[in-house]
Amino acid sequence: MYPRSFHYHRAKSLQEAAAMLAQLGDQAKLLAGGQSLIPLMKLRFANPAHLVDLNFIAGTSYIHSEAGVGEGGYSETGVSEGGVLRFGALTRHAEIENSALAATVPILHDCAAGIADVQIRNRGTIGGSLAEADPSGDWACVLSTLSTEVRCLGASSPERVIPLSEFILDAYTSALQPDELVSEVMVKIPVKGSGGAYLAFKRSAPVYPTASAAVQLTMEGDRCTDVAIALGCVGLTAIKAKDAEAALRGQTLNDKALAAAGEAASAAAEPQDDMRGSADYKRALVGALVKRAIAIAARRAHGEQVEVSHIYA
Amino acid sequence: MADEKQNGKRWVGASLPRKEESRLLRGLGKFADDIKLREMLYLRFVRSPYAHARIVSVDTSAAEALPGVACVLTGAEIAAQTQPFIEIGPGPAQNIKDYPLAVTRARYQGEPVAAVVADSAALADDAAELVQVEYEALDPVMDAEDALTDKSILHEGAATNQVxxxxxxxxxxxxxxxxxxxxxxxxxxxxxxxxSTPLENNVVIGQWDPKDEHIYYQCNNSFPSFAVQFLSSHLGVPIDRIRVQTADIGGSFGIKITSYPQMAVCALASKKAGGRPVKWVESRSEHMVSSxxxxxxxxxxxxxxxxxxxxxxxxxxxxxxxxxxxxxxxxxxxxxxxxxxxxxxxxxxxxxxxxxxxxxxxxxxxxxxxxxxxxxxxxxxxxxxxxxxxxxxxxxxxxxxxxxxxxxxxxxxxxxxxxxxxxxxxxxxxxxxxxxxxxxxxxxxxxxxxxxxxxxxxxxxxxxxxxxxQSQIVNPYAPFSGNSQGANCKLDIYGEVVVAVGSCPQGQGHETTAAQVVADVLGIHPDKITVRTGFDTERNVHTGFSGTYASQFAVSGLSAVHGAAQKLKAEMKRLAGHVLETTEDDLEFGSGEQGPEVRAKSTGKSINYWGLANIVNVNSAVLPEEMYDVTLNCRYVWRAPFKVxxxxxxxxxxxxxxxxxxxxxxxxxxxxxxxxxxxxxxxxxxxxxxxxxxxxxxxxxxxxxxxxxxxxxxxxxxxxxxxxxxxxxxxxxxxxxxxxxxxxxxxxxxxxxxxxxxxxxxxxxxxxxxxxxxxxxxxxxxxxxxxxxxxxxxxxxxxxxxxxxxxxxxxxxxxxxxxxxxxxxxx
The missing domain is CATH 3.30.365.10 (Aldehyde oxidase/xanthine dehydrogenase, molybdopterin binding domain)
Structure with a gap:
């Protein structure tokens, strides 16, 4: 199938793109990586009258590290503990996958390297993924375990910075105004002694996961002092599993604590039946994934290098 | 004399790299969708969103009014000018009316109800959205055991769901x-x-030539001999006027055997559009719901x-x-x-x-x-x-x-x-x-x-x-039995060995294995043998069973190739015996300084393939009259030794x-x-x-x-x-x-x-x-x-x-x- 005909606009700057959105109204869609939009257009499920292409705007694809305020400068990895990683909105998943800077926060690499397949990672962008707010989007799940803010730029409003927890409102619904777009994603670098992992079960590379679990925790010895757990693909948005976090916080990480966290995660999930699996199965699965992600995150928190791959059917 | 066998071994059994490989791996394969013809139109189906529904009305006027749309076909229009497809089943199953577009009732989600033909594929997609179909939903039957209760009947004529x-x-x-x-x-x-999800979906280009009522298909159907039998009776066109050609095919696994309904629609659409070629390229979603x-x-x-x-x-x-x-x-x-x-x-x-x-x-x-x-x-x-x-x-x-x-x-x-x-x-x-x-x-x-x-x-x-x-076990009146395959092996004018088979390979390496068989018969290298790519009814090689299906090429296909090569070899022997003035027993096949040749062991005299082909094709005054039946162009039909x-x-x-x-x-x-x-x-x-x-x-x-x-x-x-x-x-x-x-x-x-x-x-x-x-x-x-x-x-x-x-x-x-x-x- 071919998309319905549409007008194509190539923006020269993010400001111009925002202005085009304001001018063209709700019949316009932004084209970033296009990995969700183009298939929907080809199936004619999405039929925008105007496409505003962001791909030719210089300086929108980057990964920068910035020292944290009051922190002691850069470590030998080039990353400032307590500092911030800044991703240009059009930074491709593959650039993050292959970035040594991003790899210093292992959960970011887990996420980027596990998105779909090479072709999709070469096109899809971090900003597009968050703005799309797909319930199955990997970035929204992973970044909600880190302190993440989204910088937004509008045609008529001043630039604003929105915490990720307030940016994604519902399935396919973000806090963006009609003439606003994402310009940058800012992720706070976890403190020393913190480790994370992202694990999904996928039926094949290009499809969204059946369920996924993101865990970022801080260890002191074998005790977990702080933890963030998010569940993907089991609700209308990524779900923060607060009871599962509570089951770990301040606890020694043993089988009992892991089981309690897994059970709490299963209870927090709000999955639906679909071809990826029945709701009951997804609930059971996400608990198991959380337990495994905790175990990997804890090893990483202790400084161990652990390679992680999603589980494929 | 070099026999060009591998260390004296036969080519059959050798791990010969595929002849097809170079073409396919370099992106030089020719697939049906690669073909673009002058004045070509593009077809898109309008499909039923219902699994079971009565078709109340089909309004094509808005689609037909769109500039660039050549025509729109409906099921009713097709039913008025064709016969339903042959039904193989006996008894009530004979009363199932199967047309390539739904006529009064849609019986599965995705069933084609109308076909839109336009100057471009995108335009055909646009026009398809403008066809208005009114449906009245009927009870769907989704389980075979439920179907056998006959509470909701799919085919009114059959009056039962049992086939x-x-x-x-x-x-x-x-x-x-x-x-x-x-x-x-x-x-x-x-x-x-x-x-089976073949990499390449179904593709049909159909052209109904109005000057001689001749239909020309370029497509990727994997059992063309079967398809033409169904199409000829459906369309009322003599089978010899339906040409089916295939080239490279990106997988079938049997699934492409039943693309004949879509082939029928392309021909009828071409006829309605005045003979312009009509191309249909199936999308993946279409393939999943309705191939x-x-x-x-x-x-x-x-x-x-x-x-x-x-x-x-x-x-x-x-x-x-x-x-x-x-x-x-x-x-x-x-x-x-x-x-x-x-x-x-x-x-x-x-x-x-x-x-x-x-x-x-x-x-x-x-x-x-x-x-x-x-x-x-x-x-x-x-x-x-x-x-x-x-x-x-x-x-x-x-x-x-x-x-x-x-x-x-x-x-x-x-x-x-x-x-x-x-x-x-x-x-x-x-x-x-x-x-x-x-x-x-x-x-x-x-x-x-x-x-x-x-x-x-x-x-x-x-x-x-x-x-x-075995078809007669399901229907005693079925007019089928046995199995056969055809092949042709010839020496062309300059002595090239050319093989054609009635198969249409989809990745099985027929060009290679056919060449191996002929190489052993003639004692030459498989690279010296050209095997035609794909299937073509106008090569006049095929039989009524020709195609590629049901795990048989190594037996039916290669037996036919072997038979044709032997037939050619026998003719070459007769001819060479005459030219070299010796008996056939004295001849050996192989390669010499001037390429592939036939040689007299007793005298050492030889004639190469060019020499033999030359006599028959363009130098025939030197051909003795008793050899006028030698054509060096040998068709052989292999038949399986079956009984009914x-x-x-x-x-x-x-x-x-x-x-x-x-x-x-x-x-x-x-x-x-x-x-x-x-x-x-x-x-x-x-x-x-x-x-x-x-x-x-x-x-x-x-x-x-x-x-x-x-x-x-x-x-x-x-x-x-x-x-x-x-x-x-x-x-x-x-x-x-x-x-x-x-x-x-x-x-x-x-x-x-x-x-x-x-x-x-x-x-x-x-x-x-x-x-x-x-x-x-x-x-x-x-x-x-x-x-x-x-x-x-x-x-x-x-x-x-x-x-x-x-x-x-x-x-x-x-x-x-x-x-x-x-x-x-x-x-």
């Missing part, structure tokens, strides 16, 4: 049950619906009789096949399974009551392993569950029941002749490759830790070269060769995620004499991947109102390299006495992985009270039977009766 029913009964079934030591009753098993799916089958009330040693003595069962909304190639599947009636097993007594029904789902088509894999899966499930119930290890159970090596050629209860095989040897090779004893020890240790590990065996047959006379089967008894030789496969899988089900994982995998193959080892091995890997995908990932799912839930690759998950285990390949060779080379047809592979994975999962989960009753098992379905105790519980579905005769077993 076919027949009973196969051999031996003394009741006596065997009276004598049995054990009787195992299995309430229900189900073989799921899946498809063809594989047959779904339910096995009810199965009874198995066994003696006290665990030898199966009788099977009694009811099989219900679901063929979707229109029979099309069916009900041939109702007899094709009986090519492998007893599978690889020795039991003599059996009664199978076989029924086929229509449902509101996509029509089925012959899908790799067609109709036999469902039956073979059934038999393997029976063997495994009986072994578990009686407590016999899976390998021993098979050795007790396999047809024995000394029994070949083996006559089956229904009159089929298994040409050759050695199943115990395959089991031995498989067990060695996988490290059977090691895995048994590891399994015991893992089970002690609470892990769920299973080891499964699947033994299966790939019957090849059909006797089309006994229709009443359903008895006879239904296929010529029986390749066999034995797979072993070690699997683990994760106790927390329920994900089934293959820990180790072996595929042992026996297709008799191997023409080209890498080509055979490649097809074994392909069939293995296809089967693993079908067993664990690929399922066509409909909801209760007939919405297809797996219409994209987000929901239907074809297997990729990411999901494949490392496959250990083993080979056994029992040459066939039924083919000239000892080769057996192969490629379909009997869906061994489906049987094997079911067996391994059954072994892993038997102790947990689970019966693997379905051929599709993914993490979710295993979760539901294992954790939620749904559906497949052993105690409910399988009952063992142990009789007094069971005491004193000798095992």
């Amino acid at each position: 076919w029913n027949g009973v196969w009964e051999f031996g003394d079934v009741e006596q065997a049950f009276r004598d049995a030591a054990y009787v195992v009753n299995i309430d229900r098993m189900h073989f799921h619906r899946f498809s 063809a799916h594989g047959n779904e089958r339910t096995f009810r009330k199965t009874r198995v009789a066994l003696d006290r040693d665990g030898v199966i003595t009788a099977i009694d069962s009811h099989h219900i096949d679901d063929c979707g909304a229109y029979p099309r190639y069916e009900p041939l599947g109702c007899v094709i399974w009986s090519q492998v009636f007893p599978g690889v097993y020795r039991f003599k007594n059996a009664r199978i009551d076989f029924t086929q029904a229509v449902t509101n789902k996509c029509p089925v088509g012959p899908n790799r392993g067609y109709s036999r894999m469902q039956h073979l899966w059934f038999l393997e499930r029976v063997v495994d569950i009986c072994a578990h119930q009686i407590g016999i290890p899976a390998d021993e159970m098979r050795l007790k029941n396999y047809v024995r090596p000394e029994e070949f050629p083996y006559l089956t209860p229904n009159g089929c002749i298994y040409d050759s095989g050695n199943y115990p040897k395959m089991l031995e090779v498989g067990k060695k490759l996988i490290g059977w004893d090691d895995w048994k020890a590891k399994q015991a240790a893992a089970r002690a830790e609470g892990r769920l590990i299973g080891i499964g065996i699947g033994t299966t047959l790939d019957s090849g070269t059909n006797n089309f006379g 089967p006994d229709k009443e008894r359903k008895y006879g030789q239904l296929t010529l060769t029986y390749a066999s496969q034995l797979h072993i899988a070690v699997m683990e089900v994760d106790r927390e995620t329920f994900i089934p994982k293959i820990l180790d995998y072996v595929a042992v193959d026996d297709c008799g004499t191997v023409i080209n080892p890498p080509i055979v091995e490649g097809q074994v890997y392909g069939a293995t991947a296809h089967g693993i995908g079908a067993a664990l990932m690929e399922s066509c799912v409909y909801d209760e109102v007939g919405n297809m839930l797996t219409s994209t690759f987000s929901d239907y998950i074809p297997i990729t390299a990411v999901n494949m285990p490392k496959v250990k390949y083993g080979h056994v060779c029992t040459p066939s006495p039924h083919s000239y080379s000892g080769a057996k047809g192969m490629g379909e592979g009997g869906a061994a992985p489906i049987h094997t994975i079911s067996a391994a999962l059954q072994d892993a989960l038997y102790a947990s009270g689970v019966f693997i009753h379905d051929s599709f098992n993914n993490a979710d379905s295993i979760f539901r039977v294992l954790a939620k105790k749904e559906g497949g519980q052993l105690a409910e579905l399988v009952k063992l009766e142990k009789r007094a005769q069971a005491n004193g077993a000798t095992k």
Whole structure:
């Protein structure tokens, strides 16, 4: 199938793109990586009258590290503990996958390297993924375990910075105004002694996961002092599993604590039946994934290098 | 004199790289969608969103008014100018009216209702949205057993949803049950619906030439001889005026056999558009909802009789096949399974009551392993569950029941002749490759830790070269029997050896294997032989059975090529004997300083191929009159030596060769995620004499991947109102390299006495992985009270039977009766 005909606009700057959105109204869609939009257009499920292409705007694809305020400068990895990683909105998943800077926060690499397949990672962008707010989007799940803010730029409003927890409102619904777009994603670098992992079960590379679990925790010895757990693909948005976090916080990480966290995660999930699996199965699965992600995150928190791959059917 | 054989060996059997490789790997293949013609139009179907609905009205005016739209076709318009397609089924099935567009009723979601033809594909998509169809929803019938109640009838004319029913009964079934030591009753098993997802979807370019009422197709249909027979009677165009040409094809697996309805629409659209060529390129979603799916089958009330040693003595069962909304190639599947009636097993007594029904789902088509894999899966499930119930290890159970090596050629209860095989040897090779004893020890240790590990065996047959006379078992009036294939071998004017065959390969390497056969006949290098790519009715090579399907090229195709090459060689000998003034016995074939030649051993004089071809083609005044019949352009038709089967008894030789496969899988089900994982995998193959080892091995890997995908990932799912839930690759998950285990390949060779080379047809592979994975999962989960009753098992379905105790519980579905005769077993 071919998309319905549409007008194509190539923006020269993010400001111009925002202005085009304001001018063209709700019949316009932004084209970033296009990995969700183009298939929907080809199936004619999405039929925008105007496409505003962001791909030719210089300086929108980057990964920068910035020292944290009051922190002691850069470590030998080039990353400032307590500092911030800044991703240009059009930074491709593959650039993050292959970035040594991003790899210093292992959960970011887990996420980027596990998105779909090479072709999709070469096109899809971090900003597009968050703005799309797909319930199955990997970035929204992973970044909600880190302190993440989204910088937004509008045609008529001043630039604003929105915490990720307030940016994604519902399935396919973000806090963006009609003439606003994402310009940058800012992720706070976890403190020393913190480790994370992202694990999904996928039926094949290009499809969204059946369920996924993101865990970022801080260890002191074998005790977990702080933890963030998010569940993907089991609700209308990524779900923060607060009871599962509570089951770990301040606890020694043993089988009992892991089981309690897994059970709490299963209870927090709000999955639906679909071809990826029945709701009951997804609930059971996400608990198991959380337990495994905790175990990997804890090893990483202790400084161990652990390679992680999603589980494929 | 150099004979250009490999160190004196024959080319047949050599690991020759494929001649096709260079073209295909460099992107120089020519596929149907690569063809662009002047004035070409593009067709898009308007499809029913309902699984079952009355078509109240079709308004095409807005679409026709769109600039750039050439025409719109409706079902009513087609019905007014054509005959319904041939129905193969007897009785009521003859009253099914199958047109390429729905006329008064849509019978599956995605059924074409109208066709829009425009200057561009995008425009055709736009215009298709403007066709207004008013529907009145009817009750959909989504299950074959429900369909047989006839509460909602799909085809008014037939007045029943039953397409076919027949009973196969051999031996003394009741006596065997009276004598049995054990009787195992299995309430229900189900073989799921899946498809083949070839890389290239269906493509048709059809042109109805108004000046001579001649239709020209360029397409990727994989059984053109069958398609033209259906198209000729449907369109009312003499068969010689329908030209079908194929080039490179990106996979078919049988699914592209039934693209003739779309071919009909393209021709009729071209006719309406004044003869402009009309191209239809199927999208992936269209392919998933409406090309063809594989047959779904339910096995009810199965009874198995066994003696006290665990030898199966009788099977009694009811099989219900679901063929979707229109029979099309069916009900041939109702007899094709009986090519492998007893599978690889020795039991003599059996009664199978076989029924086929229509449902509101996509029509089925012959899908790799067609109709036999469902039956073979059934038999393997029976063997495994009986072994578990009686407590016999899976390998021993098979050795007790396999047809024995000394029994070949083996006559089956229904009159089929298994040409050759050695199943115990395959089991031995498989067990060695996988490290059977090691895995048994590891399994015991893992089970002690609470892990769920299973080891499964699947033994299966790939019957090849059909006797089309079996169609008379489903319909005594069917005008088909036997099998044939045609080939042509010629010396062209400058002495080139050119081969054409009536096959249309889709990746099976026919150009290479045909060249190997001719190379051996003529004693020249395969590179010196040109094999025509694809199929073309106007090459005048084909027969009524020509195409590429049903695991037969190595037998039917290469026998035809061999025959044509021998015919050519005989003519060349006569001619060379005359020119070189010697007897034919004195001649030898090979290559000399001037290329391929024929040489007199006594005098050393020779004539090269150019010299021979020159005399016949452009220098014929020197040709003696007694050689005027020499053309050096030799067509040969190979015929399989079949008789018409006994229709009443359903008895006879239904296929010529029986390749066999034995797979072993070690699997683990994760106790927390329920994900089934293959820990180790072996595929042992026996297709008799191997023409080209890498080509055979490649097809074994392909069939293995296809089967693993079908067993664990690929399922066509409909909801209760007939919405297809797996219409994209987000929901239907074809297997990729990411999901494949490392496959250990083993080979056994029992040459066939039924083919000239000892080769057996192969490629379909009997869906061994489906049987094997079911067996391994059954072994892993038997102790947990689970019966693997379905051929599709993914993490979710295993979760539901294992954790939620749904559906497949052993105690409910399988009952063992142990009789007094069971005491004193000798095992």
